[in-house]
Amino acid sequence: MSRSPSLPDRPHRDIDPELPDDERLEALRGHFEDIVDVNDQLEDQLDDAEERRKRLREKVDRVERENESLKSSSLYIATVEDIMDNDEVVVKQHGNNQEVLTDVSPRIAEEVEPGDRVAVNDSFAIQTILNAETDARAQSMEITEKPAVGYEDIGGIDEQVREVREAVEQPLTDPEIFDEVGIEPPSGVLLYGPPGTGKTMLAKAVANKTDATFIKMAGSELVRKFIGEGSRLVRDLFEMAREREPAIIFIDEIDAIATTRSESKTSGDAEVQRTMMQLLSEMDGFEARGEIRIIAATNRFDMLDRAILRPGRFDRLIEVPEPDRDGREQILEIHTRGMNVNDAVDFADLADDTTGYSGAEIESLATEAGMFAIRNEREEITHQDFVDAIEKIEDDDSSEVVASAGYFYQ
Ligand SMILES: Nc1ncnc2c1ncn2[C@@H]1O[C@H](COP(=O)(O)OP(=O)(O)OP(=O)(O)O)[C@@H](O)[C@H]1O
Known part of the structure; x- marks a missing residue:
C-alpha cells in the first residue's frame, strides 16, 4: 500500500531587525521564495492526492458493480404457492415450473404471502419480495x-x-x-x-x-x-x-x-x-x-x-362501431337496470337525443342523471334528470373544446 508523502517543512528564517534595509529586503525576498517553493510542493502533493482519490473511487465503483452483478446473477424469480409452519414455503420457479419447499429469511418471513413474486437464490431461499415497482408483470x-x-x-x-x-x-x-x-x-x-x-x-x-x-x-x-x-x-x-x-x-x-x-x-x-x-x-x-x-x-x-x-x-x-339509435336505447336500459328509475322515463326519446354517444358515454350519462336526483334530494330518477344530464355533458364537452382551442392558439 502506498503511504502518503510527508509534508514539506515550514519555511523559517530569522531576520535581524537591526540589519540595514537593503539586506533585510534581500532576506525577506529569500523567505518569500521559500514560501512559494513550499506552496508548489504542497500543490503537487494535492494533485497527487486527487489523482489517487480518483483511482480509488474507480476501484470502489468497479467492486460495487461486480458485487451487484454477483448478487443479481444468482437470483431467480419464483411465485409463492403455499406457506407452511416453521417459516417454510413452497415456491414455483418461473421458466421451468419446478416446485420446491424452501426457507424464507426471518427478516421477511412475516410479509410473504401466497401469490407473491419473489427472488430466490441458488439454494432457493427467498431473498426479497418483488414489490409492485419491480414487478413489471403485475403492473402491466x-x-x-x-x-x-x-x-x-x-x-x-x-x-x-x-x-x-x-x-x-x-x-x-x-x-x-x-x-x-x-x-x-x-x-x-x-x-x-x-x-x-x-x-x-x-x-x-x-x-x-x-x-x-x-x-x-x-x-x-x-x-x-x-x-x-x-x-x-x-x-x-x-x-x-x-x-x-x-x-x-x-x-x-x-x-x-x-x-x-x-x-x-x-x-x-x-x-x-x-x-x-x-x-x-x-x-x-x-x-x-x-x-x-x-x-x-x-x-x-x-x-x-x-x-x-x-x-x-x-x-x-x-x-365494433358506435351504437345506433336502438343500440343506445339498449345500453341505456342495461346501465339503468340497477337504478331506481321512474316509469315515465322514455329511453327511446333519450336515445334520439344522444346521437354520437359511445357505450361508455351512455354509462356516464346514467350516473350523471343519478347525481341530479341526489342533488335534488330524490331517490327516484326522472326523465328530466336524464335531460339535464345530457345538457351538462354537452356543456362540459363544449367547454373542453374551447379550452383545448385556447391551448392550441396560445
Ligand atoms: N356496447 C356496450 N354495452 C354496454 N355498455 C357499454 C358498451 N360499450 C361500452 N360500455 C360501457 O363503457 C365501458 C367501457 O367500455 P369498454 O372498455 O369495453 O370499451 P372499449 O371499446 O374497450 O374502449 P377503449 O377502446 O377505450 O379501450 C364499459 O365498462 C361499459 O360500462
Missing part, C-alpha cells in the same frame, strides 16, 4: 379469474357478439367441431372501432362464458413504461397464459406496438419493432385449437402494420 397485466361481465351486459352490438362467440368461444368449448369440419379456427381476433364501444367488455364476456382466465395487457404500456422490456413482457404474457389455461389474452391498443413503420429509425422504433416481432413469433408458435385465445383491440385501424393481419395472425377482423 390485469389478470381476472372470472370477469364479472356477461353477454347480457353488452348492448347494441349483437352481430359482433355473435362473431366473437364463433371465433373465440367456440374453439374453446367445441374444438372437435373444427376437427370434424377440418378447418382451423381463427388464430387471433382483432376488434376495431372508436373508444368506449365495448371491445374490452366483449373479450371479458367470452372469458366469463368459457371459464377462461382473462389476461389483459395494454400495448402502450409495453412500449412506454418498460422501455427495453417489451419483448420480455410479451414472452411473460404468453407464459402466464400457458400457466393458467384456458386463457384469453387481450391486448388493448395493439396499434402501440404494431404501427406502420415510420421513416425514422430511432432506437425507440427498433424497440417497438422487436416487441411486435416477439408477439408474432409467439402467435406463430401456438396451437390454433389450443386452450389459449388471443384478442386484440385498436381505435386506430388505419395505422396498423398489415403484417399483423396475415393468415395465422390476427386473421379475423371485427368492427
Whole structure:
C-alpha cells in the first residue's frame, strides 16, 4: 500500500531587525521564495492526492458493480404457492415450473404471502419480495379469474357478439367441431372501432362464458413504461397464459406496438419493432385449437402494420362501431337496470337525443342523471334528470373544446 508523502517543512528564517534595509529586503525576498517553493510542493502533493482519490473511487465503483452483478446473477424469480409452519414455503420457479419447499429469511418471513413474486437464490431461499415497482408483470397485466361481465351486459352490438362467440368461444368449448369440419379456427381476433364501444367488455364476456382466465395487457404500456422490456413482457404474457389455461389474452391498443413503420429509425422504433416481432413469433408458435385465445383491440385501424393481419395472425377482423339509435336505447336500459328509475322515463326519446354517444358515454350519462336526483334530494330518477344530464355533458364537452382551442392558439 502506498503511504502518503510527508509534508514539506515550514519555511523559517530569522531576520535581524537591526540589519540595514537593503539586506533585510534581500532576506525577506529569500523567505518569500521559500514560501512559494513550499506552496508548489504542497500543490503537487494535492494533485497527487486527487489523482489517487480518483483511482480509488474507480476501484470502489468497479467492486460495487461486480458485487451487484454477483448478487443479481444468482437470483431467480419464483411465485409463492403455499406457506407452511416453521417459516417454510413452497415456491414455483418461473421458466421451468419446478416446485420446491424452501426457507424464507426471518427478516421477511412475516410479509410473504401466497401469490407473491419473489427472488430466490441458488439454494432457493427467498431473498426479497418483488414489490409492485419491480414487478413489471403485475403492473402491466390485469389478470381476472372470472370477469364479472356477461353477454347480457353488452348492448347494441349483437352481430359482433355473435362473431366473437364463433371465433373465440367456440374453439374453446367445441374444438372437435373444427376437427370434424377440418378447418382451423381463427388464430387471433382483432376488434376495431372508436373508444368506449365495448371491445374490452366483449373479450371479458367470452372469458366469463368459457371459464377462461382473462389476461389483459395494454400495448402502450409495453412500449412506454418498460422501455427495453417489451419483448420480455410479451414472452411473460404468453407464459402466464400457458400457466393458467384456458386463457384469453387481450391486448388493448395493439396499434402501440404494431404501427406502420415510420421513416425514422430511432432506437425507440427498433424497440417497438422487436416487441411486435416477439408477439408474432409467439402467435406463430401456438396451437390454433389450443386452450389459449388471443384478442386484440385498436381505435386506430388505419395505422396498423398489415403484417399483423396475415393468415395465422390476427386473421379475423371485427368492427365494433358506435351504437345506433336502438343500440343506445339498449345500453341505456342495461346501465339503468340497477337504478331506481321512474316509469315515465322514455329511453327511446333519450336515445334520439344522444346521437354520437359511445357505450361508455351512455354509462356516464346514467350516473350523471343519478347525481341530479341526489342533488335534488330524490331517490327516484326522472326523465328530466336524464335531460339535464345530457345538457351538462354537452356543456362540459363544449367547454373542453374551447379550452383545448385556447391551448392550441396560445
Ligand atoms: N356496447 C356496450 N354495452 C354496454 N355498455 C357499454 C358498451 N360499450 C361500452 N360500455 C360501457 O363503457 C365501458 C367501457 O367500455 P369498454 O372498455 O369495453 O370499451 P372499449 O371499446 O374497450 O374502449 P377503449 O377502446 O377505450 O379501450 C364499459 O365498462 C361499459 O360500462
